[in-house]
Amino acid sequence: MNTKHTTQNPESPKDPESRRPGQLTRKQAVERMIRVDHAGEYGAHRIYQGQLAIMGGSHHGPVIAEMAEQEAEHLKVFEDLIAQRRVRPTALLPIWHLAGFVLGAGTALMGKRAAMACTIAVEEVIDEHYTRQAGTLKEISGDRDEQLCETFLRIGEEEQQHRDTAIKHGGRQAPGYALLSGGIRKGTRLAIWLSERI
Ligand SMILES: [Fe+2]
Ligand SMILES: [Fe+2]
Numbered sequence: 001m002n003t004k005h006t007t008q009n010p011e012s013p014k015d016p017e018s019r020r021p022g023q024l025t026r027k028q029a030v031e032r033m034i035r036v037d038h039a040g041e042y043g044a045h046r047i048y049q050g051q052l053a054i055m056g057g058s059h060h061g062p063v064i065a066e067m068a069e070q071e072a073e074h075l076k077v078f079e080d081l082i083a084q085r086r087v088r089p090t091a092l093l094p095i096w097h098l099a100g101f102v103l104g105a106g107t108a109l110m111g112k113r114a115a116m117a118c119t120i121a122v123e124e125v126i127d128e129h130y131t132r133q134a135g136t137l138k139e140i141s142g143d144r145d146e147q148l149c150e151t152f153l154r155i156g157e158e159e160q161q162h163r164d165t166a167i168k169h170g171g172r173q174a175p176g177y178a179l180l181s182g183g184i185r186k187g188t189r190l191a192i193w194l195s196e197r198i
């Protein structure tokens with residue numbers, strides 16, 4: 001067994017039984033995953049609500065509503081996991097409640113392509129996040145959390161579909177796409193980092 005540890009990567013403690021102070025146990029690492037995913041799905045749900053508030057009656061309304069419905073299902077999955085495993089939700093939910101809606105409504109006000117650009121940026125980061133998380137979970141839990149691992153991968157695939165839908169609806173043709181997308185990606189990564197820890 002590899003007993004060498006690094007503190008640089010607290011997401012994947014190789015040997016949680018003999019961890020150093022400050023490192024996460026396997027249980028803590030898995031709880032952190034559920035906490036951040038719950039926060040992410042909560043934020044995504046609010047982004048789509050913000051978009052629907054502005055664009056619900058438009059040509060793109062039904063497409064956004066369909067993605068919003070899937071986000072509601074994702075959120076329910078993590079709400080159930082939070083309850084079943086008694087995980088403390090992030091203290092930042094009130095912030096994501098507001099920030100998600102403002103991001104969704106704000107980009108929708110900039111136009112339908114900007115709204116789709118927002119979806120591309122957020123979903124790309126979230127899809128990467130789920131893929132990485134599934135790998136880490138497999139590494140630290142082996143087969144013990146197989147169902148959770150499958151959940152990460154299944155939801156990650158649906159996020160990928162959301163990104164593809166947004167690309168199909170012209171998101172990459174939004175004015176100032178690179179700047180808008182870069183900013184939203186950075187913000188999403190920061191939100192992930194914070195929600196894992198707070
Ligand atoms: Fe989602
Ligand atoms: Fe999504």
